[in-house]
Amino acid sequence: xxxITQTQPGMFVQEKEAVTLDCTYDTSDPSYGLFWxxxxxxxxxxxxxxxxxxxxxxxxxxxxSLNFQKARKSANLVISASQLGDSAMxxxxxxxxxxxxxxIFGQGTTLQVKP
Amino acid sequence: xxxxxxxxxxxxxxxxxxxxLRCSPKSGHDTVSWYQQALGQGPQFIFQYYEEEERxxxxxxxxxSGHQFPNYSSELNVNALLLGDSALYLCASSAYRVPNQPxxxxxxxxxxxx
Numbered sequence: 417x418x419x420i421t422q423t424q425p426g427m428f429v430q431e432k433e434a435v436t437l438d439c440t441y442d443t444s445d446p447s448y449g450l451f452w453x454x455x456x457x458x459x460x461x462x463x464x465x466x467x468x469x470x471x472x473x474x475x476x477x478x479x480x481s482l483n484f485q486k487a488r489k490s491a492n493l494v495i496s497a498s499q500l501g502d503s504a505m506x507x508x509x510x511x512x513x514x515x516x517x518x519x520i521f522g523q524g525t526t527l528q529v530k531p
Numbered sequence: 532x533x534x535x536x537x538x539x540x541x542x543x544x545x546x547x548x549x550x551x552l553r554c555s556p557k558s559g560h561d562t563v564s565w566y567q568q569a570l571g572q573g574p575q576f577i578f579q580y581y582e583e584e585e586r587x588x589x590x591x592x593x594x595x596s597g598h599q600f601p602n603y604s605s606e607l608n609v610n611a612l613l614l615g616d617s618a619l620y621l622c623a624s625s626a627y628r629v630p631n632q633p634x635x636x637x638x639x640x641x642x643x644x645x
Contacts, residue, residue, distance in 0.1 A: 420573075449631050459619055461574070461636035468631055507573055517564055517587040519623075519634060521573030
């Protein structure tokens with residue numbers, strides 16, 4: 417079964433510090449993509465970063481980086497130098513490369529950045 | 532460059548009624564996917580439209596139906612509304628033949644069933 421698990425319902429981080437949000441996945445398909453989205457209280461789902469299953473290097477996008485450990489089936493999001501505006505819900509999602517549609521989402525992690 | 536737009540932003544209905552939600556994809560995108568997000572949960576895939584046809588469907592009853600128009604915009608219709616249909620409905624667009632690109636989401640429609 418295809419599944420995304422985010423085990424941290426809520427996280428706190430001090431402003432300017434780094435934080436890691438955990439994500440594990442389960443799939444038997446060798447070709448897939450992993451995505452992280454940020455959802456502020458307004459509801460909009462904002463794309464942050466993407467990692468392909470065959471990518472040799474971990475993805476990075478500005479202050480966001482993805483710690484991809486394929487053997488462990490984990491794709492943790494690292495946010496460096498946290499800002500107050502990073503306070504939001506964060507979702508890990510997976511899509512199989514052969515499937516251009518369906519995104520499978522985890523339950524999400526609420527991140528609160530403290531000043 | 533307009534992103535994904537959804538309308539209306541909020542909607543209140545009563546049980547048994549029918550509702551239509553609308554979505555215009557990001558410029559350059561030809562595929563629209565719909566998701567239902569219950570409070571405190573991750574989004575659940577409803578279905579996807581490409582070339583005016585439903586291409587994939589999640590585990591949702593037939594009360595949920597959709598349509599895609601020649602200009603790639605899409606509608607989500609829900610009949611015989613239940614209290615459990617209260618949720619944020621998200622529309623996402625993408626380019627069908629570029630599978631590794633992210634789906635772009637709209638701000639969603641918050642549907643409340645009384």
